[in-house]
Amino acid sequence: MPTLNLFRLKGGKASLKILSLDLKHGSVKLLVENPDDLWHLYNVISPGDLVYARTSRELKGRGEATRPGQSRRVSMTLGVRVKGVEFGGRGLRILGVVIEGPERYDGILGSHHTLNIPVNSVLRLVKEEWPEYQVKRLRRASEISGKPVVIVALDDEEACIALVGSFRMDVRFEHGVRLPGKRKPERRGEALKKYFSELLQALQEVLREVKAPVAVVGPGFIKEEFSKYAAEKLKEVSLQTFTVSSGGLSGVREAVRSGILLRFARESRLLEESKLVEEFLAELASDRGLATYGLEAVEKAARYGAVKRLLVVDRLLREAEVKERRKIEEVIKLVENKGGKITILAGGHEGGEKIMGFGGITAILRFKKDY
Template sequence: DKLRSDRGVKKTFTLGVSVEDVSFHIFTGKLRIIGSIIKGPEDLIPLGSHHTIEAKLNTPIKIFKEHWSSYALKRINQAIEASKKLSAIIVVLEDDVADFGLMRQFGIEYYGPVMGNVSGKRIIDKNRAKNIEKFYQKIVDYILKFDNIQTIVLAGPGFYKNDFLNYLELKHKDLAKKSIVEATGSGGRVGINEVLKKGTVEKLAAENRVAFEISAINEILQEIAKSSNLVVYGKKQVKEAINLGAIEKLLVLDNLIRSEDLEESMDMVENMSGEVLVISSQHEGGKQLEGLGGMAATLRYSIN
């Protein structure tokens, strides 16, 4: 951590905090860690006092726990492997606005919008072509900010997505080779979620975690629609099935894990050869799971 003394000099030191609360701010990308100080230079900051650490991407942190659950270690290892994998980005264009959805292994991150100075109607304008090219180049520059983009989905309700692909084929052939076009009825984040629902990214990047999670949620919803005896949802019913050893696949919303002690239940499922999937609350599938009580599972056998 860093402190600025009375003389305005920054001092860097190692700080140990007994964690009491953690929150992640998705729009800033910062992890806020709140707790009491148990290690550090006492002349700068007293032990036992409360402190907040704001960690961002690439901030080195050491985490010490008396017990690590098997699901937590598995998820950490998955995240490490996922960080090495390639990503997909959804670019939704509507008039002179572009919104972006970056597909990560454990969720989708929304970016933008990027604005252009393009008139809404296709009128003859000597500056229009230049303005469109500037707008498209701004989109390209934004895409290039992200590393390891394997797939680019160009979407939106109008003609801009097709025009933008033509621009890529002329000016940025390497990006054009990674791009496909998908029609949507809406722009903005609604359009991004529309692409996710269509399964476009799932077909292009089968290993992508978001598409994988949405597919798992759809399986649950299909079983519920059939009034199947091999599916349960809601905390009470799911925990009963866990205690009976009947769980084949358990889906748990990430927000629920943060607010409740579910480690023992998740370990029980894995110890009985069940599968545990932690579902991100940041996409449409997560919101559907939230509507089911935050937990759902498929069963090996009926418990009714």
């Protein structure tokens, strides 16, 4: 089968692009390419940070910009010390005090200003210190997924299996079929069974070469039927279903264009988070003593090296006062230094909301808390 070399595949919407990363000086330059990127930035930018971005500002009646009694809006690049961050339908709003700007305009330094950050913006974010979990979040956001995705596109006439990564699409299997009509249920059922069997066999061959999640796409109910059929045979494989208008290679291409890769990565992440939350709840309900929650209890467990998996809701980090946030970040560092794993949960989804009920920070432990 042919290998199709494409422009960078982002499912029709590119991911956050890290233009430069200078952690020695606390500086990261970013290109925002879709609304999800704005959400990641909302959870990374904190009060006290510096943000540099292109903006506009109304200048009134003094300096070289205007004549007395007149005002006009002027485009410029400003550096703002962050006081607050707001996330909404129109983008990201960063509120703060101007600490750097064009010298030729009077009265700007020290004044309040709001940076509006829409999609396709470039900004530079500077922190005194970058917590490792925030760096990981940015790096994760800059990728679709750590692995390629296998797309299976099928309808009543054709099927295609392709391995899709960030920069290429490798078509592994194409198959034409002529299914009997629905008025002949017995013949159609037999033909459908054969069709699914051949498709599953081809899919298994691909999965033997590369371990990857599977997206089953197509129109109508046939994708749902195959997805159910495949799930019974591929119990260890992450498999999700999406709707496109056709099967075959055109269905694969439509899936890529329509943003499925980005959605797949996001939903796979949420599925992973949900499993971790359920694992915590199961441990909490058992008598094994391998779960704890609340900042004080989790900090104590972290100091003893007992934390195997730390779960922190992004909302807790975002809304905490500076002193509390620093304490949470210290706990995260402790867990990382002692070999534990950290997951920052999305507060707007069910798993994150459940953990918020336990104070927004919980831990699955390596050993029983008898300290």
